[in-house]
Amino acid sequence: MSDAPASNDGALEGAALDDAVHRVERELGRLFARIRVGWREAAATVHPDLQPLGYQVLASIVSGHATTAGELIERLQTDKSAISRQVRQLTELGLVDSIRDPDDRRARRLIATDLATERVTAARAAYEGRLGGKLRSWSADDLDRVAGLLDELAR
Incomplete structure (x- = not known):
């Protein structure tokens, strides 16, 4: 008899x-949707023809986190053809230059132009202003807890 309540408690x-x-899954979905909207807005800030993936590629190049096609593919978890199309467009828009890698003459390095750096900085400032405004209303302890949980979830 004593097992039945424990089973019910366990079921509850x-x-x-x-x-x-x-x-949590539902809220993460809402958050991801908001992030996609943010990327779309940031892309439009940089150039009206730029797609959200193009913005992500450009932001990765500007930040120095990825400066080769291979690094972009790995960082953004997308395929070579998508990166190739985005890099071609970014080059045509005057936002990225492609130069030979001094360490490996077969490879190319992608360098953000001054115009790209200026526009990505403006796009980030707008986004970070909105997000930062919301996050600054939280305590430092809450922010640390959320950051830790997100880090754990990402592993």
Whole structure:
């Protein structure tokens, strides 16, 4: 008899945990949708013809996190043809220059132009202003907790 309540408690806890997991998944979906909107807005800030993936490529180049096609493919988890199209467009728009890699003459390095750096900086400032405004209303402890949980989730 004593096993039955424990089983019910376990079932209730399991249901509550399932509900919590579904809520987190739903909220992450909403957050990702907002991030995609932010990328679209940032891309339009840089150039009206730039797609969100193009903005991500350009932002990676500007930040120095990825300066070769291979690095971009790995960082953005996309395919070679998509990166190739985006780099071609960024070059045509005068936002990226392609130079021979001094360490490997077969490879090319992608360098952001001054115009690209200026426009990405403006796009980031607008986005970070909106996000920062929301986050600054939270305590440092809450921000540290969220950052830690996101880091754990990303692993």
